[in-house]
Amino acid sequence: xxxxxxxxxxxxxxxxxxxxxxxxxxxxxxxxxxxxxxxxxxxxxxxxxxxxxxxxxxxxxxxxxxxxxxxxxxxxxxxxxxxxxxxxxxxxxxxxxxxxxxxxxxxxxxxxxxxxxxxxxxxxxxxxxxxxxxxxxxxxxxxxxxxxxxxxxxxxxxxxxxxxxxxxxxxxxxxxxxxxxxxxxxxxxxxxxxxxxxxxxxxxxxxxxxxxxxxxxxxxxxxxxxxxxxxxxxxxxxxxxxxxxxxxxxxxxxxxxxxxxxxxxxxxxxxxxxxxxxxxxxxxxxxxxxxxxxxxxxxxxxxxxxxxxxxxxxxxxxxxxxxxxxxxxxx
Amino acid sequence: xxxxxxxxxxxxxxxxxxxxxxxxxxxxxxxxxxxxxxxxxxxxxxxxxxxxxxxxxxxxxxxxxxxxxxxxxxxxxxxxxxxxxxxxxxxxxxxxxxxxxxxxxxxxxxxxxxxxxxxxxxxxxxxxxxxxxxxxxxxxxxxxxxxxxxxxxxxxxxxxxxxxxxxxxxxxxxxxxxxxxxxxxxxxxxxxxxxxxxxxxxxxxxxxxxxxxxxxxxxxxxxxxxxxxxxxxxxxxxxxxxxxxxxxxxxxxxxxxxxxxxxxxxxxxxxxxxxxxxxxxxxxxxxxxxxxxxxxxxxxxxxxxxxxxxxxxxxxxxxxxxxxxxxxxxxxxxxxxxxxxxxxxxxxxxxxxxxxxxxxxxxxxxxxxxxxxxxxxxxxxxxxxxxxxxxxxxxxxxxxxxxxxxxxxxxxxxxxxxxxxxxxxxxxxxxxxxxxxxxxxxxxxxxxxxxxxxxxxxxxxxxxxxxxxxxxxxxxxxxxxxxxxxxxxxxxxxxxxx
Numbered sequence: 001x002x003x004x005x006x007x008x009x010x011x012x013x014x015x016x017x018x019x020x021x022x023x024x025x026x027x028x029x030x031x032x033x034x035x036x037x038x039x040x041x042x043x044x045x046x047x048x049x050x051x052x053x054x055x056x057x058x059x060x061x062x063x064x065x066x067x068x069x070x071x072x073x074x075x076x077x078x079x080x081x082x083x084x085x086x087x088x089x090x091x092x093x094x095x096x097x098x099x100x101x102x103x104x105x106x107x108x109x110x111x112x113x114x115x116x117x118x119x120x121x122x123x124x125x126x127x128x129x130x131x132x133x134x135x136x137x138x139x140x141x142x143x144x145x146x147x148x149x150x151x152x153x154x155x156x157x158x159x160x161x162x163x164x165x166x167x168x169x170x171x172x173x174x175x176x177x178x179x180x181x182x183x184x185x186x187x188x189x190x191x192x193x194x195x196x197x198x199x200x201x202x203x204x205x206x207x208x209x210x211x212x213x214x215x216x217x218x219x220x221x222x223x224x225x226x227x228x229x230x231x232x233x234x235x236x237x238x239x240x241x242x243x244x245x246x247x248x249x250x251x252x253x254x255x256x257x258x259x260x261x262x263x264x265x266x267x268x269x270x271x272x273x274x275x276x277x278x279x280x281x282x283x284x285x286x287x288x289x290x291x292x293x294x295x296x297x298x299x300x301x302x303x304x305x306x307x308x309x310x311x312x313x314x315x316x317x318x319x320x321x322x323x324x325x326x327x328x329x330x331x
Numbered sequence: 332x333x334x335x336x337x338x339x340x341x342x343x344x345x346x347x348x349x350x351x352x353x354x355x356x357x358x359x360x361x362x363x364x365x366x367x368x369x370x371x372x373x374x375x376x377x378x379x380x381x382x383x384x385x386x387x388x389x390x391x392x393x394x395x396x397x398x399x400x401x402x403x404x405x406x407x408x409x410x411x412x413x414x415x416x417x418x419x420x421x422x423x424x425x426x427x428x429x430x431x432x433x434x435x436x437x438x439x440x441x442x443x444x445x446x447x448x449x450x451x452x453x454x455x456x457x458x459x460x461x462x463x464x465x466x467x468x469x470x471x472x473x474x475x476x477x478x479x480x481x482x483x484x485x486x487x488x489x490x491x492x493x494x495x496x497x498x499x500x501x502x503x504x505x506x507x508x509x510x511x512x513x514x515x516x517x518x519x520x521x522x523x524x525x526x527x528x529x530x531x532x533x534x535x536x537x538x539x540x541x542x543x544x545x546x547x548x549x550x551x552x553x554x555x556x557x558x559x560x561x562x563x564x565x566x567x568x569x570x571x572x573x574x575x576x577x578x579x580x581x582x583x584x585x586x587x588x589x590x591x592x593x594x595x596x597x598x599x600x601x602x603x604x605x606x607x608x609x610x611x612x613x614x615x616x617x618x619x620x621x622x623x624x625x626x627x628x629x630x631x632x633x634x635x636x637x638x639x640x641x642x643x644x645x646x647x648x649x650x651x652x653x654x655x656x657x658x659x660x661x662x663x664x665x666x667x668x669x670x671x672x673x674x675x676x677x678x679x680x681x682x683x684x685x686x687x688x689x690x691x692x693x694x695x696x697x698x699x700x701x702x703x704x705x706x707x708x709x710x711x712x713x714x715x716x717x718x719x720x721x722x723x724x725x726x727x728x729x730x731x732x733x734x735x736x737x738x739x740x741x742x743x744x745x746x747x748x749x750x751x752x753x754x755x756x757x758x759x760x761x762x763x764x765x766x767x768x769x770x771x772x773x774x775x776x777x778x779x780x781x782x783x784x785x786x787x788x789x790x791x792x793x794x795x796x797x798x799x800x801x802x803x804x805x806x807x808x809x810x811x812x813x814x815x816x817x818x819x820x821x822x823x824x825x826x827x828x829x
Contacts, residue, residue, distance in 0.1 A: 100511065103547045107518050116521035116531065121400050132397070149394040149403040153458070153470035156347055160451050160474055163354065163444050164481040172440040261355055268351040276344050282396035283340065284332055 020086045022079070134292035134301030135222035143227070144304045144311075148275055151307075155314050159268060162318045171329035196245070203245035210238035218312035222301045228308040232315025239320045248328075257331040260317050267310040274303055335382040339407045339461045340392055342372035342415070346454030350447045358442025362430055365446040369426065369453060373419030376457075380412030384820065389827040391463055391526075399463075400524045406463035410670070410824020413817070414460050414594055420806065421586050421677045422453055428685035428799030429579030436486045436577040445485050445577075452478040452583060459591045465513050465603070466523045468595055472509065476502045476559075479588050482580035483572055494571035501558055501568045505592075508555030516548045516603075525602040536608060549604060549614050556596040557618070560589035562655050563625030566648045570636075573644035578688040581640070585647045586681035590673045593654055597666060600658075601828040610661045619659025619749060623756050625652025630763035639691075639698045642767060643683050646724060649760060650676045656756075657739055660749055663825060664742035670821050672735040675723070675810055679732060682803035683720040689713025689792045689800065690775060700774045707775040710792055714775055716800035721768035723807050726761050731810030736761065738818070 008014055018024050108115040125142055135141035143151045217231030243251045281288040293300030324331045349368040353361040383389060389408030391399065426449060437445050451474055458471040479502065484495030517523055519541045520531035535541050558565040573581045600609050609615055629648030636642040650672070657669030687698075693709035694702045707714025723730035736757065743753035810817065 099547065103515065103544050106541060106543045107515065116519055117517060119521040121521070124401055145395070146397050146402050147466075150464075150467055150470050152347075153467065153474060156350075156451060156454075157470065157473050157477065159351065159354075160448065160477050160481065163447050164477055164484075167441050167444045167481055167485045168487075170441070172438060265351060265355050269348070272344065272348045272351060276348075278396070279340060279344075279394050280337065282402075283337065283393045288396070 135304050140222045140227050144307050158318045162321050165325050169325040169329050200245045207242045221308040222304045228311025232312035235316035236319025240323045264317050267313040271310045335378050338375040338379050342375045343457045350450030353443050353447045361443035361446035369423040376415035379407050383409045400527050404463045405461040408827040409820050411460050413820050417674050418456050421681050424799045424802050425579050425582035425681050428796050431793045432578045448478045448481040456591045459595050463525050483576045486577045489575050491575045494575050497568045498572045505555045505558035508551045512548045512552035515544050519544050528603050556592045560592040561651050563621050570641045570644040574640035582681035582684040586677035590677050615659045615661040618655045622652045622656030622659050626760040634767045637699050660746050662746050667821050668738035668742045675731040675735045678806045679720050679723045686713045686716030686800050692792050703775050712797045718772050719804045721772050725765045729811050731807050734814040
């Protein structure tokens with residue numbers, strides 16, 4: 001038995017009832033970014049050009065629908081429907097959760113040696129993986145050699161995700177948004193501490209180690225746990241830390257959008273061409289002529305090392321690009 | 332091994348590679364590359380189709396040095412080749428027809444991103460068609476989803492952003508359910524490759540073990556893919572998505588993307604879960620009921636809609652309902668009719684979206700029926716295209732829609748329990764289709780309103796748009812008049828699935 005509680009007003013049930021009645025919005029304070037007050041002043045002097053998507057609503061073809069929606073929202077039937085909808089959504093989610101949990105009870109027990117998943121497929125990965133792929137790390141051998149086509153698909157997922165973010169958030173000087181770009185550049189430093197000495201000193205110490213660690217994870221992907229995806233994420237976070245400490249002026253000396261594009265295209269094209277060659281020779285039962293080397297050496301396991309480097313570069317660039325695009329709409 | 336057998340692999344990789352290269356090209360170059368690539372891949376798919384028809388059997392293709400179940404594998408047969416050819420043709424004509432509007436709708440510096448998404452969309456569609464591995468299917472479903480979101484939101488105007496968000500949420504829900512289904516299936520069968528997974532499923536069913544997980548797998552995979560293709564109760568993302576995207580994107584999304592998922596569902600039903608299993612678990616009945624509901628509700632919504640783009644989008648809801656109804660009949664004839672309707676609908680819906688653009692262009696960009704009055708006189712090619720598309724959707728003889736309705740009706744006769752409701756709903760839905768489509772056709776051909784406006788000021792629609800409309804009309808007539816070989820090929824392909 002739980003303790004009796006007197007403060008009914010702050011209890012979860014009461015909160016749920018209020019949310020269901022539409023009085024409070026639980027996401028209101030948790031998600032929204034608090035806009036600095038400087039921006040409000042700027043907005044007053046320069047209406048509607050600070051926030052990049054503000055004018056979309058106004059230029060939209062269906063602006064007049066909003067008033068209609070307001071009127072509809074106030075009617076009683078709709079209010080009832082909204083309450084009904086909230087309750088039903090909770091019930092539906094609970095229903096799906098319970099069905100899925102119930103299913104888990106009937107699945108084979110976790111870690112049991114007699115499970116159907118422990119069949120000849122993982123057997124061969126573990127027993128012959130070293131001999132066939134040359135990779136000491138069986139996971140890398142699996143994702144970059146046995147199932148390399150899936151992994152190529154995954155890197156394309158990253159590539160297309162970054163393309164979508166570019167399309168959504170990049171502000172181009174060329175297409176008439178020059179003013180907007182200037183404002184975004186100016187606003188950029190408002191959100192960040194300017195030349196924070198503690199951050200800079202810490203970054204000076206940490207960033208080289210982070211980079212070296214990231215490169216190590218990528219290059220040793222076929223020998224020890226790690227590989228392109230994890231190492232690339234480490235590299236990308238190092239770049240982001242450096243950018244936060246020193247600002248865009250410093251990073252632009254070695255990493256601009258042009259570099260980003262070239263690196264991504266080269267890495268993905270190399271992956272595509274190398275793997276196409278390997279698939280083609282494999283399917284047609286030809287000798288690929290790629291030496292596997294001595295297992296355990298850094299230059300071994302055929303194509304896995306270069307592919308790991310490609311994946312790592314793509315991941316690092318994608319992470320950095322996401323950060324800069326969300327921050328100021330460009331690199 | 333003959334060289335042609337490499338073509339499915341070549342076409343997937345070529346589409347991906349041109350997407351990657353497009354990121355450093357200008358918009359115009361990216362467009363040219365995209366059109367070239369789509370042409371080449373379609374030709375390759377046609378070669379695969381003829382090769383498989385000649386040899387009379389399907390083949391699997393090893394992706395790498397390791398044989399299946401260890402490595403990845405793709406599979407090509409008559410049905411895969413035919414679907415890839417159809418998808419390629421529709422994609423080519425949609426890109427061709429919408430390319431001038433894409434220049435207007437998309438910022439100039441982002442045009443190459445648009446074509447990257449088109450390229451990767453095609454690669455993922457081809458991979459969904461050719462895949463023989465469940466996890467490869469999931470990876471390409473992901474690419475397909477993200478590319479779809481990108482295609483919708485790149486317009487950045489009006490409601491397209493909110494439409495993209497809605498699409499993303501529902502589509503991710505569908506992908507998530509699909510992934511849960513695959514994980515459970517892997518847990519109880521131990522295979523991701525389709526052929527060994529099918530054997531394992533048969534063994535499990537014979538033993539009577541894992542009954543409940545199997546049922547959940549069936550439900551979750553079907554519902555996940557149904558959400559992604561917009562079956563009736565999950566259709567809320569369709570009208571905004573198709574209605575407010577740039578024309579190429581609307582045509583591609585309505586004509587191809589949802590069809591890719593349906594094809595995948597049919598493939599999983601036939602090649603993994605087994606048709607008897609599907610029928611015994613009554614999953615077909617669920618799909619059938621939702622399909623029937625979609626046929627009616629989609630048409631009713633379309634009748635109430637005032638915006639032409641959204642009206643065509645609601646009509647898609649009805650047509651997706653037809654397809655699921657065909658699958659839900661649970662007979663081979665029903666599936667053949669559904670697959671034929673997949674082709675019909677992708678050719679016709681893309682034609683409607685593209686030719687409607689030609690009509691908006693000459694009506695000052697407005698899309699309500701009053702403004703479109705007399706538009707067919709101002710742009711005759713688009714008017715003819717729209718009329719052919721509308722008549723095909725209604726089921727006019729000689730056009731592809733007629734054949735699919737005929738196939739649905741004849742296949743309904745073979746499944747006694749479902750015959751009466753199918754025939755009644757088919758008749759009602761056809762009438763409703765006629766109500767909203769012919770209303771618009773009459774309105775674009777009505778003389779009133781033509782004289783009031785100054786005709787000289789109206790912009791001409793582009794040459795590419797007209798070419799694309801003409802080709803789509805021809806495609807519709809081919810599907811309608813030469814349907815026998817196509818139906819035969821579908822039947823042959825389905826028997827290879829087994």
